[in-house]
Amino acid sequence: MDFQPDAGLDAFRAEVRAFLRDNLPRELAGKPVGSVRSMRPDLMRWQQILHRQGWGAPYWAKKDGGTGWSVLQRLVFDEECVAAGAPTQDGFAHKLLGPVLNAFASEEQKAAHVPHILSGERLWCQGFSEPGSGSDLASLRTRAEREGDFYVVNGQKIWTSYAHESDWIFLLVRTDAEVKKQAGISFLLVDMKTPGITVRPIRSIDDCHHLNETFFDNVRVPVANRIGAEGDGWTITKFLLNNEHASAAELPLLRRYLMQLRQLAAIQRVGREPLIARPEFALRLARMEAEVSAIAMMVKRVAALEQDHSPAAHALGSMLKVRGTELQQRISSLMVEALGDYGAVAYPEPHHACEGEPMPFQETGRGIANEMFFRRASTIYGGTSEVQRGIIAKMLFQL
Ligand SMILES: Cc1cc2nc3c(=O)[nH]c(=O)nc-3n(C[C@H](O)[C@H](O)[C@H](O)COP(=O)(O)OP(=O)(O)OC[C@H]3O[C@@H](n4cnc5c(N)ncnc54)[C@H](O)[C@@H]3O)c2cc1C
Structure with a gap:
């Protein structure tokens, strides 16, 4: 390298x-x-x-x-x-579904969806997790029963990010309950306007609406909307979940956090001094900067392994996810700490912004408390830290 x-x-x-x-x-x-x-x-x-x-x-x-x-x-x-x-x-369309379409879809299916993804007129969400089927995704129970040229889908998905503002969903369903659980899953593309789909909001700890429960009640989906063969859903899912290891740590986000933290620490005063001049704070900041630099090196390493299609990219990608998301949590917490008393205020996102007197740190502090809360979820979504550690152990054993 x-x-x-x-x-x-x-x-x-x-x-x-x-x-x-x-x-x-x-x-x-x-x-x-x-x-x-x-x-x-x-x-x-x-x-x-x-x-x-x-x-x-x-x-x-x-x-x-x-x-x-x-x-x-x-x-x-x-x-x-x-x-x-x-x-x-739209990360769901570009990073998750797009590579699946390019690798597994028929020419007709690509023609039906790719142009709309590129032009941005069709947004997607991911219908994988169910109550009781998150880490153990293969245990999912949403059923799709064949009726002529249609599947009739019944069941429930949960934590469906942005289902309320998506046009289509890519969905994992059980098409065969008699075979080994991984072998009975299929991958469907479903128009969110199809009758029988109900989306209910879940408000998260950051007081925003990103998440939903999504219910399917006799939803008729054309068989032509199935990607790959019936029962191939698990192979496609493994391909989808293995993509883009180098981006797992969200390095650009970590760098933005550091920049914001430095700006805040320069404005915030402790007595007569800016916070950045306090040695204890400066040391904590320097440690985080060193950790972000280490992640940047690791990202380059994973990128090189990915380019060479090396299986080690999977294990290192999981390491990056664990280290990167834990660091996101620590930096965003330090930002709230740096806001001092104002850290207790959940600064509103711009689309929730209130009229009236600007608050101190209105610009640099905006959204930080929400972000700190939202980041609690980063060690859960995309595979929990515990599950990632399991993958790392297994992969290192095999390498
Ligand atoms: C903000 C957010 C957005 C999300 N967006 C989506 C989305 O758009 N679409 C979607 O389909 N899903 C989405 N999810 C769901 C996410 O993928 C699941 O929450 C995640 O896979 C964990 O599953 P679970 O919540 O069922 O927890 P569980 O799997 O029940 O886990 C509970 C606890 O047990 C631990 N555990 C489970 N299995 C093991 C194991 N084998 N070894 C060690 N520990 C284990 C976990 O680490 C966790 O601490 C989202 C979740 C969040 C929080």
Whole structure:
């Protein structure tokens, strides 16, 4: 692995930065989104802008309509977008479903969905987890029974992020209850407007609405919407969950947190001094900066392994997820601590913003408390830390 400066990558970074400077509308920039999906209209508008530039699918190969960027180029792109405060893309469509469509879907299925993902007019959510089937996903019970050219789906999904503002859902269903549990699962694409789907909000600890329960009551889904063969759902799911290890730590987000923390510590005063001048605080900040730098090195290592299709990328990707998400929790907690008394105030997201007197730290402190609360979930979603540790142990044993 080469840690020397890469002139090609520096030129690419400059190109992305110039594009963002010239094309990111001011009113879209700087909303505190982190890895949480941006609001629907912002996300759709930004996706259209990226699509016009030919950058609509930064994670896909050229032959599939993507940019064909290397793993490191994608990381640079993500880093610059987060630093500029650009809206997110629809990660469910781009990072999870897109690679599945490109690898497993028929040409008709690709033609029906890929153009809408690229243009940003169709947003997706993920219907995997159920009450009682999270870490043990293969135990899922939502049934799909064949009736001619349709499946009739009955059951319940939970923690369905953004189901309330998605157009379609990719769904795991049980099509055969008689075989080994992994062998009886199929992968369906379902239009959220289909009769029989009910979405109920779950309000999370950050006092926002990202999550939902999603109920399926005799929902008729064309058999043509099944990806792969009946019973192939588990193979497709393993492929989907194994994608994008290098992004698991959310390095751009960690860097943004550090930048915000430094800004806060420069404004916040303890007596006559800025907080940053206090040795105890400066030491904690320096330790976190060192940890983020270590993660950045590890990200490069995983990216190199991914490029070589090495199985070690899986184990290191899980390590990155554990270390990165735990660090997100610690840095976001330190930010709230740095706000002092104002840390107790749940600074509203812009779309919840109240009229009236601006609060101290209105700009630098905005959204931090919500973010700190939301980050409690980062060691759960995408596979809990305990489950990741199990994967690491198993993989290292096999390597
Ligand atoms: C904010 C958020 C967003 C989410 N978004 C989505 C989404 O969009 N779509 C979707 O389908 N799902 C989503 N999820 C669900 C997420 O994937 C599950 O919460 C996660 O897989 C854990 O499953 P569970 O909640 O059922 O917990 P459980 O699996 O019941 O785990 C409970 C506890 O047991 C531990 N445990 C379980 N198995 C093992 C094991 N083998 N070894 C050691 N410890 C173990 C876990 O680590 C955890 O501490 C989201 C979750 C959150 C919190």
